[in-house]
Amino acid sequence: MTPMEKTLVALVGMGTVGTGVARLLLDHGDRTARHAGRTLWVQHIIVKDPTKTRDADIPTGLISTDLTRLLQDSEVKVVAHLLGGLEPARTIMLQLLESGKDVVTANKALLAEHGPELFDRARQLGRTIAFEASVGGGIPIIANISQCLAANQILSLQGILNGTSNFIITNMQEQGIRYEAALQEAQRLGYAEADPTFDVDGSDAAQKLAILAHLAFGARVHWRQIPRRGIDHIQSHDLRYASDMGFSLKLLAMARLHAAGLELHVSPTLIPKGTPLAEVRSNFNAINVVGDAVGPVFFHGQGAGQMPTASAVVADMIDVAVGRAAITFGNLKLWSKQPPRVDLRDHAHTKSKFYFRFDVADQPGVLAQIAGILGRHQISIASVHQYDRDKDLTTGTVPLVIVTHSALEHHTGLAQREIQNLEVVRTQGERLRILTTEN
Amino acid sequence: MTPMEKTLVALVGMGTVGTGVARLLLDHGDRTARHAGRTLWVQHIIVKDPTKTRDADIPTGLISTDLTRLLQDSEVKVVAHLLGGLEPARTIMLQLLESGKDVVTANKALLAEHGPELFDRARQLGRTIAFEASVGGGIPIIANISQCLAANQILSLQGILNGTSNFIITNMQEQGIRYEAALQEAQRLGYAEADPTFDVDGSDAAQKLAILAHLAFGARVHWRQIPRRGIDHIQSHDLRYASDMGFSLKLLAMARLHAAGLELHVSPTLIPKGTPLAEVRSNFNAINVVGDAVGPVFFHGQGAGQMPTASAVVADMIDVAVGRAAITFGNLKLWSKQPPRVDLRDHAHTKSKFYFRFDVADQPGVLAQIAGILGRHQISIASVHQYDRDKDLTTGTVPLVIVTHSALEHHTGLAQREIQNLEVVRTQGERLRILTTEN
Numbered sequence: 001m002t003p004m005e006k007t008l009v010a011l012v013g014m015g016t017v018g019t020g021v022a023r024l025l026l027d028h029g030d031r032t033a034r035h036a037g038r039t040l041w042v043q044h045i046i047v048k049d050p051t052k053t054r055d056a057d058i059p060t061g062l063i064s065t066d067l068t069r070l071l072q073d074s075e076v077k078v079v080a081h082l083l084g085g086l087e088p089a090r091t092i093m094l095q096l097l098e099s100g101k102d103v104v105t106a107n108k109a110l111l112a113e114h115g116p117e118l119f120d121r122a123r124q125l126g127r128t129i130a131f132e133a134s135v136g137g138g139i140p141i142i143a144n145i146s147q148c149l150a151a152n153q154i155l156s157l158q159g160i161l162n163g164t165s166n167f168i169i170t171n172m173q174e175q176g177i178r179y180e181a182a183l184q185e186a187q188r189l190g191y192a193e194a195d196p197t198f199d200v201d202g203s204d205a206a207q208k209l210a211i212l213a214h215l216a217f218g219a220r221v222h223w224r225q226i227p228r229r230g231i232d233h234i235q236s237h238d239l240r241y242a243s244d245m246g247f248s249l250k251l252l253a254m255a256r257l258h259a260a261g262l263e264l265h266v267s268p269t270l271i272p273k274g275t276p277l278a279e280v281r282s283n284f285n286a287i288n289v290v291g292d293a294v295g296p297v298f299f300h301g302q303g304a305g306q307m308p309t310a311s312a313v314v315a316d317m318i319d320v321a322v323g324r325a326a327i328t329f330g331n332l333k334l335w336s337k338q339p340p341r342v343d344l345r346d347h348a349h350t351k352s353k354f355y356f357r358f359d360v361a362d363q364p365g366v367l368a369q370i371a372g373i374l375g376r377h378q379i380s381i382a383s384v385h386q387y388d389r390d391k392d393l394t395t396g397t398v399p400l401v402i403v404t405h406s407a408l409e410h411h412t413g414l415a416q417r418e419i420q421n422l423e424v425v426r427t428q429g430e431r432l433r434i435l436t437t438e439n
Numbered sequence: 440m441t442p443m444e445k446t447l448v449a450l451v452g453m454g455t456v457g458t459g460v461a462r463l464l465l466d467h468g469d470r471t472a473r474h475a476g477r478t479l480w481v482q483h484i485i486v487k488d489p490t491k492t493r494d495a496d497i498p499t500g501l502i503s504t505d506l507t508r509l510l511q512d513s514e515v516k517v518v519a520h521l522l523g524g525l526e527p528a529r530t531i532m533l534q535l536l537e538s539g540k541d542v543v544t545a546n547k548a549l550l551a552e553h554g555p556e557l558f559d560r561a562r563q564l565g566r567t568i569a570f571e572a573s574v575g576g577g578i579p580i581i582a583n584i585s586q587c588l589a590a591n592q593i594l595s596l597q598g599i600l601n602g603t604s605n606f607i608i609t610n611m612q613e614q615g616i617r618y619e620a621a622l623q624e625a626q627r628l629g630y631a632e633a634d635p636t637f638d639v640d641g642s643d644a645a646q647k648l649a650i651l652a653h654l655a656f657g658a659r660v661h662w663r664q665i666p667r668r669g670i671d672h673i674q675s676h677d678l679r680y681a682s683d684m685g686f687s688l689k690l691l692a693m694a695r696l697h698a699a700g701l702e703l704h705v706s707p708t709l710i711p712k713g714t715p716l717a718e719v720r721s722n723f724n725a726i727n728v729v730g731d732a733v734g735p736v737f738f739h740g741q742g743a744g745q746m747p748t749a750s751a752v753v754a755d756m757i758d759v760a761v762g763r764a765a766i767t768f769g770n771l772k773l774w775s776k777q778p779p780r781v782d783l784r785d786h787a788h789t790k791s792k793f794y795f796r797f798d799v800a801d802q803p804g805v806l807a808q809i810a811g812i813l814g815r816h817q818i819s820i821a822s823v824h825q826y827d828r829d830k831d832l833t834t835g836t837v838p839l840v841i842v843t844h845s846a847l848e849h850h851t852g853l854a855q856r857e858i859q860n861l862e863v864v865r866t867q868g869e870r871l872r873i874l875t876t877e878n
Contacts, residue, residue, distance in 0.1 A: 024590050024732060035589035037770035132587070138733035140587030147763070148571070148579030150474035151463050151753035276739060279718065293463060293750035294577035294740065300715060301736035311732035314590035322770060324586070324763045331476035331761060 004033060007321040008075045010044040010101075012067070012092060013082035014054060017106055017133070018045075020310030021080050023056045025317075036318045040078070044070045067092065071099040078320045080313050081105045090114050097127045102325070104316040106133035106309055109198075112207035112223040115214075119335040128329040130316035135208040136161065136285050138308030139301040140315065145215045145289065146332055152291025154216040156256040158435070161208040163283035163303040164199035165231045165251040167191045169268075170281050173239045173248065179232065191283050202228035202251065202266040209253040209266060214334065216289070217255060218341030219262050227347040228266035237390060238357055238430050241401050242270050245385070247355075248278040252435065261345035270355055270434040276300070277435070348410035353382070353434040356402040356412075358419060359427040362391060366424045367400070373418050377411040379404050397426045403434070443472060446760040447514045449483040449540075451506070451531060452521035453493060456545055456572070457484075459749030460519050462495045464756075475757045479517070483509045506531065510538040517759045519752050520544045529553050536566045541764070543755040545572035545748055548637075551646035551662040554653075558774040567768040569755035574600065574647040575724050577747030578740040579754065584654045584728065585771055591730025593655040595695040597874070600647040602722035602742040603638035604670045604690040606630045608707075609720050612678045612687065618671065630722050641667035641690065641705040648692040648705060653773065655728070656694060657780030658701050666786040667705035676829060677796055677869050680840050681709050684824070686794075687717040691874065700784035709794055709873045715739070716874070787849035792821070792873040795841040795851075797858060798866040801830060805863045806839070812857050816850040818843050836865045842873070 009025070011018050025032065025042050032040045045063045070076060079101045083089040089110050096103050103122070105111070111118070111134055122129050132142045136159075145154070160166050167189075168182040175182075183200070186192035198204045203223070210223035231251050239249055247270035256263040271278040276298045280286040285303025290296045302308035319325040360366045367384065374381060385401040392398070404412070416431050448464070450457050464471065464481050471479045484502045509515060518540045522528040528549050535542050542561070544550070550557070550573055561568050571581045575598070584593065599605050606628075607621040614621075622639070625631035637643045642662070649662040670690050678688055686709035695702040710717040715737045719725040724742025729735045741747035758764040799805045806823065813820060824840040831837070843851070855870050 020732070028590070028592070031590060031592065035586070035770060138730075139736060140583055143582070143587050144579055147474070147758065148582050148754050149750065150757050151467070151470060151750045153467070153470065274718070276715070276718070279713070279715070291577075291750060293459070293746040293753075295744075295747055296740060297578060298739040299737070300739075302734045305734075307732040308734055311588065311590045311730060314732075315587050318589050319586065322766045324766050327761045327763050331474060 005038040006041045007036070007038050007077055008043040009040050009078040009080070009317060009321070010046065010070050010076045011042065011080045011082060012046045012070070012096070014045055014047045014063070015082065015084070016306045017309045017313065018080070018082040019054055019056045020306040021082065021313050022058060024310055024314045026057065026059070032314065032318055036321050038321065040317055040321055043073065043076050046070055067095070071095055074100060076101060078102050078104065078317055080317060081107070082313070083107065086110055086113055090118070093118055094121060097122050097125050100127070102128040102130070102320045104130045104313055104320060106313055108134035108207050108211060112210045115211070116335040120337070122329070123336065128320055128326045130320050130325045130329070131211070132316045133309050133312035135211050136287060136299070137301070137303040137305065138311050139285055139287065139299045139303065140312065141212070141287050141299055142215065144299065145212065146328060149289065149291050149294060149297070152293045154257070155290045155292055157212060157216055157287065157289050158277060159209065159212065159253040159287040160250050160277060160280050160285055161205045161253045161287070161303065162199050162251055163285055164192045164196060165205070166280060166285070167283040168200065169231055169234070169249055169251065172234070172236050173243065176236060176240070178236050179234060200232040201230035205251060205253045205266045209255065209264065213255050213262065213264055217257060217262055219264070219344065220340035221264065221344060225344070226264050226266060229268060231268050234268055235430065237399065238432070241357065241385065241387065241399070242355065245403065246273050247271060247434065248273055249432070250277060250280065252277070257342065258345055260349070261343045263345045263350045265347060265350070267433050270432055272435070348408070350409045351406050352409065353406055353436055354404045354412050355432040355434055356404070356416065356429065358400050358425050358429040359392070359397040360400045361424040361426065362396050362398045363424065369422055369424065370400070370402070370419050374402070374404070374415050377415040379407040379411055379415055395426060444477040445480045446475070446477050446516055447482040448479050448517040448519070448756060448760070449485065449509050449515045450481065450519045450521060451485045451509070451535070453484055453486045453502070454521065454523070455745045456748045456752065457519070457521040458493055458495045459745040460521065460752050461497060463749055463753045465496065465498070471753065471757055475760050477760065479756055479760055482512065482515050485509055506534070510534055513539060515540060517541050517543065517756055519756060520546070521752070522546065525549055525552055529557070532557055533560060536561050536564050539566070541567040541569070541759045543569045543752055543759060545570070545752055547573035547646050547650060551649045554650070555774040559776070561768070562775065567759055567765045569759050569764045569768070571755045572748050572751035574650050575726060575738070576602070576740070576742040576744065577750050578724055578726065578738045578742065579751065580651070580726050580738060581654065583738065584651065585767060588728065588730050588733060588736070591732045593696070594729045594731055596651060596655055596726065596728050597716060598648065598651065598692040598726040599689050599716060599719050599724055600644045600692045600726070600742065601638050601690055602724055603631045603635060604644070605719060605724070606722040607639065608670055608673070608688055608690065611673070611675050612682065615675060615679070617675050618673060639671040640669035644690060644692045644705045648694065648703065652694050652701065652703055656696060656701055658703070658783065659779035660703065660783060664783070665703050665705060668707060670707050673707055674869065676838065677871070680796065680824065680826065680838070681794060684842065685712050686710060686873065687712055688871070689716060689719065691716070696781065697784055699788070700782045702784045702789045704786060704789070706872050709871055711874070787847070789848045790845050791848065792845055792875055793843045793851050794871040794873055795843070795855065795868065797839050797864050797868040798831070798836040799839045800863040800865065801835050801837045802863065808861055808863065809839070809841070809858050813841070813843070813854050816854040818846040818850055818854055834865060
């Protein structure tokens with residue numbers, strides 16, 4: 001047998017995911033060799049603190065703080081760039097590209113923020129950036145959209161892309177606990193960080209949606225342009241009322257193509273139980289993609305975590321090493337200066353069925369006032385539910401839930417504000433989108 | 440703008456799927472161009488009967504019966520081979536390869552039967568065979584297993600791979616109708632062929648499982664070696680009893696890696712409701728893949744049909760045209776003369792929980808006799824249910840359902856035969872596997 005060809009690779013960053021990548025490459029070289037037809041040989045691991053104890057069996061001499069040595073080592077072709085945050089992650093990625101290395105990354109915040117600059121630079125230099133791990137963790141959604149479904153015009157895409165939010169919401173729903181308690185539980189189990197803001201306010205999901213919208217629709221959108229709301233103000237009784245009506249709440253990243261443009265938003269959304277997305281539990285992620293040829297294709301898996309993310313990173317490293325990634329990257333012209341293929345639809349003009357909950361004075365005439373306002377805003381009512389069992393005995397208010405037929409975002413927002421100002425309405429209430437196949 | 444590069448392609452066969460492929464290539468060239476960085480230019484469409492009316496707008500002169508002209512046209516690099524059956528499909532595929540063309544196929548029966556010969560020949564000739572459409576229709580399961588999950592040792596794989604069977608079983612379950620009525624409905628709607636034998640007896644699923652087992656585990660198995668049973672003898676009252684106990688029945692293609700070898704079979708299997716596989720309805724396909732790094736990844740979509748299958752074929756044609764498929768095909772050494780990486784586990788030694796139903800005389804002591812036989816075969820009972828409401832008033836028999844703890848296939852088969860021979864047992868009864876995470 002002839003000795004197997006080697007591709008020299010390196011890791012920059014050795015946190016949770018980096019440790020997982022090192023384990024797969026060092027302990028399971030047979031797998032990568034079988035799929036790549038060559039050995040992926042780890043030549044450098046660059047870290048900030050080389051004295052830190054690590055949960056992987058790393059040969060002596062591999063770990064150092066010496067980024068320059070890696071940059072100058074022209075034998076190393078593929079680098080897994082596993083730094084979080086924006087800086088120095090951005091600068092180091094540019095340095096890697098400029099020193100002739102192809103880069104694999106899991107850093108969706110970096111791509112969402114600096115994608116155009118990084119991808120342009122990679123193209124100028126004839127280099128490749130692979131980023132499967134940046135969205136959906138172990139679910140290979142990037143490859144599926146950019147290659148496997150290439151014959152389709154993608155019509156819509158709905159994703160549960162933030163595992164922390166889904167873990168919290170699932171626990172609120174199944175255990176009937178409040179947001180704060182569910183968040184603490186998520187933090188205790190390591191599913192939420194000490195500062196969970198970007199996870200629970202919809203920012204993380206919006207960053208991932210920006211990447212998917214670019215791939216699937218050719219939309220050019222910065223994640224901050226995407227209308228978004230998180231789960232951090234969801235109240236547990238709304239989950240209960242929704243459940244009674246046959247819905248689960250999910251933090252949904254939604255893209256849908258209309259003649260008038262691309263609808264794009266991250267919203268806590270009620271989804272009919274029994275449909276695949278509604279059944280996504282705990283910290284799992286899922287994505288439903290509808291293509292005009294293939295119809296709906298649904299993907300479900302671990303959206304984060306050490307080994308699922310490492311699985312995606314190493315698959316990318318193999319793709320880069322064998323040359324597949326370069327072909328894909330070259331053809332797709334991601335974040336290039338080409339004009340976008342689709343414009344964003346004004347969020348105010350998107351349509352949905354809605355769930356409203358108002359806490360109202362328990363007296364005659366209240367529904368008439370509210371229905372009047374909805375009617376004036378061209379919102380028609382599908383059903384009304386008053387939850388007398390949840391009457392607040394101190395204030396005398398009862399929750400009133402109204403489900404609408406399809407209505408404009410703009411109109412429902414105006415109506416909500418007007419209704420909140422009624423004297424008989426005592427709290428801010430709630431307004432949630434309801435997912436239907438037609439909206 | 441420089442004119443876009445062209446890759447000349449051809450179609451052999453213009454049935455349902457061929458028509459869909461022609462539509463995607465001819466009417467939506469912009470998509471393939473965007474993903475391939477080049478035009479896939481249809482140069483020939485070879486058919487048996489050129490006078491047949493077709494549901495696609497084909498330019499004049501493209502269609503002919505002249506296979507030789509295609510074989511001699513050295514400009515054509517990629518051919519979608521869309522013939523069913525074994526011959527002349529096999530001979531024509533060999534001719535295409537020998538004339539220097541890469542081949543894309545959806546014919547899983549051909550690969551399951553002649554895979555080793557065809558793949559060996561392709562390798563000798565430096566050619567590529569791509570076959571995404573052969574398993575799972577529009578679900579890109581081949582690419583996901585062979586590329587996206589390449590960093591994993593696949594531990595198990597459970598698939599609902601035959602849409603016809605799933606359509607029939609779903610209707611039996613949801614409408615409480617008998618197999619014969621559900622089959623007729625499937626035939627009326629075009630979900631089952633006039634001769635549905637291979638779909639409903641498990642052969643089609645076994646052919647697909649043979650391909651997946653090869654890709655995921657390096658198993659070398661002919662589909663006829665895979666123990667299999669279909670849905671053609673399932674009785675509707677077993678579906679009802681199973682449903683009462685919280686199970687859905689599915690025709691499951693199962694592969695699971697044990698230290699003792701690879702468990703591989705196609706079996707009507709009871710699956711706990713609320714799990715993703717149990718909720719796969721109508722003619723959909725689904726596959727759950729468990730990798731040691733990524734954990735479970737679940738795929739769900741249209742497993743057959745014109746446009747979903749065409750979606751997979753055209754994605755393969757793009758992959759072949761840009762050179763990605765050649766890299767994958769070269770590295771994976773599919774169906775090569777290498778020794779298998781895993782041996783099959785003796786089916787008799789596989790374990791599962793089981794569901795038994797016997798129609799027994801309604802008299803004291805029956806359960807004691809049956810329990811005695813089960814006990815002698817080391818099968819322990821988890822629960823017993825007697826369905827008095829379904830008592831047959833003519834014969835005086837009642838259905839007795841027994842759910843076991845985990846037991847050997849071999850033992851449960853022996854026990855079943857012994858119990859069937861009891862004088863108090865009046866019909867053949869039923870024995871079904873129950874899917875649990877540990878079996």
